Amino acid sequence: MINLNKSSKTLKLGFFSKRSFSSSSILFNKKFQLSEPFNYEQDVKYSLEDPINFWDDVASKYVHWNKRYDKVYSGDEANPEWFKGGILNACYNAVDVHAKDPVTKNRIALIHETPSKDNTNTLTYGELWDEVCTFSRGLQNLGVEKGDRVVIYMPMVNQAIIAMLACARLGATHSVVFGGFASPQLAQRIEHSKPKVVISCSFGIEGHKVNHYSPLLEKALELSSHKPNHVIVYNRTDIIPDTPSPKVPGSIDWYELTKGISPLRDYALVDSTHPLYILYTSGTTGMPKGVVRDTGGYTVALNYAMRNCYGLKPGDTFFAGSDIGWVVGHTLSVYGPLYTGLTSIIFEGKPTIPDAGVYWKLIEKHRVNALFSAPTAIRAIHRDDADGKIASKYDLSSLQSTWLGGERLDISTFNFLSNATKKPILDNYWQTESGWPMITNPSVQIPIKPNSTGKPVPGYNYAILNSNNERLGTDETGEVCIKLPVPPGFTNTLYLNHEGYKKSYLDSYPGYLRTGDSCFVDKNGYYHIISRVDDIINVSGHRLSTGSIEEILVKHPKIVECAVIGVNDEIKGEVPFGLIVLKPQYKDSCLEVEKELIKEIRETIGPVATFKKVMAVNRLPKTRSGKILRNILRKMYNKEEYVVPPTIEDMAVLDEVDKEFEKYKLEEIEHKKHKKH
Numbered sequence: 001m002i003n004l005n006k007s008s009k010t011l012k013l014g015f016f017s018k019r020s021f022s023s024s025s026i027l028f029n030k031k032f033q034l035s036e037p038f039n040y041e042q043d044v045k046y047s048l049e050d051p052i053n054f055w056d057d058v059a060s061k062y063v064h065w066n067k068r069y070d071k072v073y074s075g076d077e078a079n080p081e082w083f084k085g086g087i088l089n090a091c092y093n094a095v096d097v098h099a100k101d102p103v104t105k106n107r108i109a110l111i112h113e114t115p116s117k118d119n120t121n122t123l124t125y126g127e128l129w130d131e132v133c134t135f136s137r138g139l140q141n142l143g144v145e146k147g148d149r150v151v152i153y154m155p156m157v158n159q160a161i162i163a164m165l166a167c168a169r170l171g172a173t174h175s176v177v178f179g180g181f182a183s184p185q186l187a188q189r190i191e192h193s194k195p196k197v198v199i200s201c202s203f204g205i206e207g208h209k210v211n212h213y214s215p216l217l218e219k220a221l222e223l224s225s226h227k228p229n230h231v232i233v234y235n236r237t238d239i240i241p242d243t244p245s246p247k248v249p250g251s252i253d254w255y256e257l258t259k260g261i262s263p264l265r266d267y268a269l270v271d272s273t274h275p276l277y278i279l280y281t282s283g284t285t286g287m288p289k290g291v292v293r294d295t296g297g298y299t300v301a302l303n304y305a306m307r308n309c310y311g312l313k314p315g316d317t318f319f320a321g322s323d324i325g326w327v328v329g330h331t332l333s334v335y336g337p338l339y340t341g342l343t344s345i346i347f348e349g350k351p352t353i354p355d356a357g358v359y360w361k362l363i364e365k366h367r368v369n370a371l372f373s374a375p376t377a378i379r380a381i382h383r384d385d386a387d388g389k390i391a392s393k394y395d396l397s398s399l400q401s402t403w404l405g406g407e408r409l410d411i412s413t414f415n416f417l418s419n420a421t422k423k424p425i426l427d428n429y430w431q432t433e434s435g436w437p438m439i440t441n442p443s444v445q446i447p448i449k450p451n452s453t454g455k456p457v458p459g460y461n462y463a464i465l466n467s468n469n470e471r472l473g474t475d476e477t478g479e480v481c482i483k484l485p486v487p488p489g490f491t492n493t494l495y496l497n498h499e500g501y502k503k504s505y506l507d508s509y510p511g512y513l514r515t516g517d518s519c520f521v522d523k524n525g526y527y528h529i530i531s532r533v534d535d536i537i538n539v540s541g542h543r544l545s546t547g548s549i550e551e552i553l554v555k556h557p558k559i560v561e562c563a564v565i566g567v568n569d570e571i572k573g574e575v576p577f578g579l580i581v582l583k584p585q586y587k588d589s590c591l592e593v594e595k596e597l598i599k600e601i602r603e604t605i606g607p608v609a610t611f612k613k614v615m616a617v618n619r620l621p622k623t624r625s626g627k628i629l630r631n632i633l634r635k636m637y638n639k640e641e642y643v644v645p646p647t648i649e650d651m652a653v654l655d656e657v658d659k660e661f662e663k664y665k666l667e668e669i670e671h672k673k674h675k676k677h
Contacts, residue, residue, distance in 0.1 A: 011270075026656050030053055031050060032046035032049070032211050033046070033052070034057045034061065035055070037411060038442070038443055039443075039445070040458070042310065044455075047458040047459045048113045048461055051459070052073055054459070055072055055073070055082070055459070057240050059296075059300045063088065063093060063299050063303060067085070067087035069084060069085045069086030070086075070567050077485055077487075077500055077506070077511070080484075080486060081273055081456070083084055083273075083296040083297065083300065084085075084271075084272060085272070085586070087270065087271060088299065089171075089267045089270060090276050091132065091165045091168040091297075092167070092267050093299055093339055094165060094168070094334075094335060094338035094339050095128055095165060095338060096111075096129060096267070099125045099128065100129075101116040102313070104125055104341055105124065105362075106124050106125070107125050107341070107343065108123070108292035109121045109123050109125045109127075110122065110158050110343075110344055111126060111317075111343060111344070111345050111366060112158045112348065113347055113362060114238075114348040114349060115349045115362070116207060116208050116349055116353050116354055117205060117239050118302065119238055120377045125341075128162070130263055130323065131158075133169070134262075135162050135257075136156060136169045136170055136264040138232075138261060139170060139197065139262060142229070142232075143196065144168060144172050144197055145172065146174040146270065147171065148173070148197075149166045149172065149173050149187075149194060149278070150172050150175070150195050150196065150199060150436035151174075151176075151177060151189060151190055151199070152175070152176045152198075153176075153177045153179065153181075153200045154179060154204070154324075154349055155200060155201055155203075155204025155357055156254030156329075156333075156348040157204070157236070157346070159234045159254065160176070160324055161346065163199045165338075169267045170267075171270045171274065173275045173276065175189060175280065176279065176324050176325055176329075176330070177280070178323060178326065179204050179211070180285045180323075181647075182508075183222060183223060184220075184646070185670060186216065187219075187220040187221075188224075189218060189227055189288065190221070191224045191225060192288075195365055196230070197229060197230045197231070197232060198217070198230075198639040199232045199234070199347065200217045200231065202214060202234065202236050202245035204348065205348050205349065206350070207349065208353060210242070210243070211394055211494070212245045214246050214247065214248050214663070215430075217231070218246075218249065230252060231250065232252050232253075232257060235254065236256070258656065266674075266675060270293065270295055271295075271296075272295060272296025272297065273297075274295045275495075276295040276298060277293050277295065278290045278291065278292055278495050279293065279326075282321070286614050287658050289494050289497070290495030291433055291491045292492075293330075293495065294489070294492075297487075298435055298436075298489040299335075300338055300489070301335050301435070301436045301488045301489030302331060302335055302435070303339050305336070305457065306336045306342070307340060309428075309436075310437075312340055313340075314340060314341035314342065315530050316343070316369040316370065317344075317370075317398075318332065318342045318344055318368070318369070318372070319344070320333045320345070320361060320371075320373075321351060321371075321373045321374070323404075323625075323626070326479075327430075327431075327435060328405065328406065330435075331435060336363045336436075337556050345366060346418055351373075351378075353384075355390065356383075357385070357393065357394065359373070360390070361372065363394065363396055363399055364395045367398040369399065369400050370403065371399060371402045372405065374404070374405065374407060375626070376406075376407065376622060377626065377629075378413050379413055382412070382416045382560065383584070386546075386585075388420045391664070399423050401423055401424045401426060401444060402423060403426050403427075404425070405428045405490055406625060406626055406627065408531070409453075410550075410551070411551075411555050412555065412557075412559070414450050414451075417660075425448070426448070427441075427454060432506070434489070435491065436457075437513060438457055438464075439460075440453070440454040442457060442458070442481055446604035449524070451528065452526040453526075454527065455527060459488070460482060462480055462483065463481050463510055464477075464478040464481075464520060464676070465481050465512065465519060469509050469510065473522075473524050474520075474522065477520060477545065478519070479515065480527070481509050481512035481514050481518055482512060482513040482526075483512055484512060486513055516534075517529055517530075517533065518530045518532070518545060518547070530548055531545055531550075533547075534629060535547055536575060537574045539574055539609070540574070544576065546564040546566065546576065547564075549564045549576055550562055552601055556596065556600075558593055559581065559582060559593070560581045561580075562578060562581065562622055563578075563621075563628045564577070564630075565630055565632065565633045565634040565637065568638050569664035576609055576610075576612065578597065578611050579615050579617050579657070580614060580615070580635065581616070581617060581619065581620060589616070590615075590616040598610055598611055615661075617656065617657055617660055618656060620633075620653065620657075621648060621650070621654050622649050623645060623647035623649060631652070632645075636654070636661065
């Protein structure tokens with residue numbers, strides 16, 4: 001738990017000996033050292049056998065400390081404290097170090113792109129420093145100080161990143177709320193975090209559509225019993241909408257706040273364990289969980305990950321197609337690239353608007369070196385460019401690697417990207433809770449194995465466990481768990497709910513943190529993340545992973561994407577039910593595809609996994625981050641109550657699928673009647 005005044009405790013369990021470790025007492029008799037250049041096998045061995053010295057080396061190599069930490073690690077399993085006593089500032093590490101260097105101050109830091117409006121805005125590190133320091137002064141003049149919370153509700157514009165960094169500069173904890181959330185979800189987060197200031201924007205662009213933020217913010221402020229002291233609105237001038245955005249009553253204009261004031265070059269000195277940000281995970285019921293990220297551990301781990309997991313170096317250009325309202329946006333659009341001295345693409349748009357070549361166009365235009373995307377975005381591109389003709393029009397020679405995350409990477413998407421880019425395609429697995437990669441192919445140093453997530457990132461120690469807390473062997477599926485203590489950067493509490501953190505993550509497997517994801521490790525040490533552990537169905541007493549069935553479906557050449565759910569059955573308890581989205585040219589082939597899939601599943605898994613039905617639909621319901629809402633599909637079919645999450649991308653999809661469900665059920669009734677007669 002983040003607690004600046006808590007005294008150090010002795011360690012009880014884990015792979016460390018039972019004591020805390022000072023940074024001055026562990027430098028002798030070192031058996032290992034950090035690899036230079038990066039060597040995966042060397043670093044992973046170092047991190048497992050001597051984690052304290054490993055993280056001490058990383059922290060010393062990459063991070064600017066205003067005061068060096070007293071202890072690399074202290075605390076206990078439920079309350080780990082990394083780099084206790086260390087003093088630093090995240091904004092300084094992200095911006096000042098580059099802006100003050102004459103070699104790098106004119107390097108482009110941020111490139112904001114709105115492709116549907118043909119709009120581009122850039123900031124060098126020097127310009128970003130000026131903007132951040134000026135806005136920091138504006139916030140300071142409004143009374144924002146170390147320890148305050150600030151809610152940021154903005155689209156993907158450079159000013160959103162400026163707001164985040166200004167908070168970090170002042171030692172205020174920012175909480176970014178996804179711009180696609182409606183008023184009730186925003187109000188919920190304002191209510192829980194109790195910010196001193198809310199920062200928003202007049203409007204954002206989603207595809208061709210203009211989304212006005214002001215009415216949503218005004219309604220949220222009405223719904224929340226907590227009223228912030230101030231509301232700041234960035235009124236955009238880079239794009240002029242057909243309908244002007246209404247003004248939020250009592251709000252302060254961004255430009256008026258910063259006009260004529262001097263930049264704040266000073267910055268707050270914060271403890272390593274000081275909360276940098278709170279990021280609320282989406283929940284379907286009740287209050288969302290506020291994941292807390294500390295400053296020191298995150299800065300250390302992320303510096304290591306950007307350079308050695310993604311293989312990036314200062315001056316490279318990185319394009320992560322994710323919103324800053326999610327953890328990928330925080331890590332791979334903001335802090336990760338800036339800590340490393342990269343150029344970051346801030347993408348305000350959709351992957352197929354104005355056409356399926358938008359990603360490739362930006363890669364060519366800005367000579368992007370690495371791309372990060374959710375598989376769902378690539379599937380949308382694949383759907384509109386099945387043979388890759390659009391992709392082939394662009395010069396992608398600058399691209400060194402493409403990274404996929406957020407959901408399972410299917411073989412069809414893998415093959416499409418491989419053919420389109422002719423460069424390595426890498427899966428990687430992490431969570432909001434981790435804040436940085438957990439399993440991947442670090443710097444492409446292990447052979448690429450399609451359908452595998454990769455191998456553990458240095459710093460993580462895993463076990464695959466069953467419900468009896470027993471370690472499983474090769475090819476045995478269980479829950480992937482992290483040996484405690486969790487590494488730097490990994491959340492170690494929930495905002496105002498540490499007991500909830502322990503219950504959700506620590507109580508199930510003593511000595512381990514549960515991830516909630518099922519996985520197996522093959523004979524070559526590759527990890528295969530399958531699904532959430534609750535994506536398990538029980539067919540006549542046989543436990544089957546819907547994820548493993550989906551892996552078979554999505555390999556079919558006529559299928560774009562799919563979902564498998566468990567539906568109630570009078571005889572077997574549950575049976576698999578498949579929903580598939582066919583490629584446009586195969587829309588009339590559902591019955592043929594269904595027969596082929598049933599045959600393949602019987603041969604690959606066995607008759608127990610045979611489908612009740614394979615149904616073709618036009619679209620699958622998803623969250624805005626691309627995750628398919630399987631649980632809602634299951635409850636919808638079974639006529640159970642469900643709550644639509646605020647993150648849903650398009651409510652209309654639920655009605656479309658529900659009509660198909662009802663149509664199928666009527667056909668099934670008629671079929672049974674016919675059989676009786």
